[in-house]
Amino acid sequence: MVEQIEVPERPLAATLARAAVAAGYAPSVHNTQPWHWRVESERLELFADRTRQLSVTDPDGRLLLLSCGTALHHATVALAAQGWASKVTRLPDPEQPDLLARLIPDGPIPVTSRARRLFQAAEVRHTDRRPVTDEPVPVSTLAAITTAVAGAARLQVLTRDQVLGLAAAASRAATVESDDPRVRDELAYWTGRGAPAGAGLPAHVVPGEPPRTTVPERDFGRPGTLPVGPGHDAAASYLLLFGDDDEQSSWLRAGEALSAAWLTAVGLGVSVLPLSEAIEVESTRQALRQVLSGLGHPYLVLRVGFADPDHAGPAHTPRLRSDQVVETAIG
Numbered sequence: 001m002v003e004q005i006e007v008p009e010r011p012l013a014a015t016l017a018r019a020a021v022a023a024g025y026a027p028s029v030h031n032t033q034p035w036h037w038r039v040e041s042e043r044l045e046l047f048a049d050r051t052r053q054l055s056v057t058d059p060d061g062r063l064l065l066l067s068c069g070t071a072l073h074h075a076t077v078a079l080a081a082q083g084w085a086s087k088v089t090r091l092p093d094p095e096q097p098d099l100l101a102r103l104i105p106d107g108p109i110p111v112t113s114r115a116r117r118l119f120q121a122a123e124v125r126h127t128d129r130r131p132v133t134d135e136p137v138p139v140s141t142l143a144a145i146t147t148a149v150a151g152a153a154r155l156q157v158l159t160r161d162q163v164l165g166l167a168a169a170a171s172r173a174a175t176v177e178s179d180d181p182r183v184r185d186e187l188a189y190w191t192g193r194g195a196p197a198g199a200g201l202p203a204h205v206v207p208g209e210p211p212r213t214t215v216p217e218r219d220f221g222r223p224g225t226l227p228v229g230p231g232h233d234a235a236a237s238y239l240l241l242f243g244d245d246d247e248q249s250s251w252l253r254a255g256e257a258l259s260a261a262w263l264t265a266v267g268l269g270v271s272v273l274p275l276s277e278a279i280e281v282e283s284t285r286q287a288l289r290q291v292l293s294g295l296g297h298p299y300l301v302l303r304v305g306f307a308d309p310d311h312a313g314p315a316h317t318p319r320l321r322s323d324q325v326v327e328t329a330i331g
């Protein structure tokens with residue numbers, strides 16, 4: 001991927017450029033990739049690209065910030081795999097609200113096997129919307145995933161009763177969204193031919209028929225070509241990513257936490273499916289707060305389980321060209 005941008009000759013700047021490009025592997029809502037990186041000689045700057053914000057589905061930018069947070073964490077993972085620690089300052093300039101973070105290399109450091117594994121996980125990670133097998137995720141594996149989340153956001157494994165509350169909220173959110181023509185249009189744009197090349201959701205990652213699950217997956221409005229196969233979500237675990245407040249800086253950190261949890265899950269052979277519909281609709285987001293017994297503000301739902309080992313999952317979702325999301329600003 002890095003070949004698509006002009007790699008600066010200075011070694012540190014080249015390392016930073018490679019990290020910004022590798023951050024493109026990060027997941028994002030509807031594969032909007034709503035980020036823009038600026039490579040300077042000794043630091044990276046991460047900006048929100050509001051032209052790829054879901055203005056109807058995500059008017060507050062919660063999912064945009066979560067998505068940019070995953071890219072930010074991916075950049076730190078890529079730097080660590082190149083032997084650099086990073087120092088991150090989030091939302092550093094109130095005059096520039098779309099400047100989400102400054103990342104300064106803070107090293108060098110030895111490249112550990114953990115750093116290598118996390119980077120390899122970033123390269124292979126993808127969203128698999130097929131139902132999961134009936135093998136439950138061991139408690140110790142769930143604990144490894146939830147403890148990978150450090151800082152402001154937390155991950156809670158939902159109890160059976162809480163999963164039923166989640167299922168009701170997700171189903172209600174799906175009805176609210178499918179009744180809203182503006183949401184339908186926005187979804188059709190990101191799942192159709194009108195989306196920018198390399199962004200949005202191609203048919204091969206969208207299930208060919210609705211999976212038979214207790215917690216409904218997102219209905220993308222049209223069937224895709226991904227074979228659903230057998231399976232259910234009976235053995236899946238559902239996790240809620242949440243935090244103490246509902247502000248931009250928390251959403252950004254929650255995205256970083258999402259990336260850390262997801263890359264850890266990949267390393268443990270666990271498949272992760274983010275579900276955000278119940279977060280997008282105000283009333284169901286409040287219902288999820290009740291599910292959490294008022295413990296905090298919900299940011300995202302994650303289904304975790306084991307993917308069908310006998311059939312290959314979907315091919316990777318495409319990405320924008322790196323010169324569309326990474327700019328080098330070195331004189």
Ligand SMILES: Cc1cc2nc3c(=O)[nH]c(=O)nc-3n(C[C@H](O)[C@H](O)[C@H](O)COP(=O)(O)O)c2cc1C
Nearest residue numbers: 027028029030031066126127218274275276277317
């Ligand atoms: C904040 C956020 C919300 C998401 N919400 C959903 C969702 O509701 N349903 C779904 O099927 N995928 C969801 N996804 C997964 C994205 O569609 C996926 O990351 C994107 O298409 C890129 O594909 P990849 O993860 O395979 O690289 C979400 C991802 C993020 C980061």
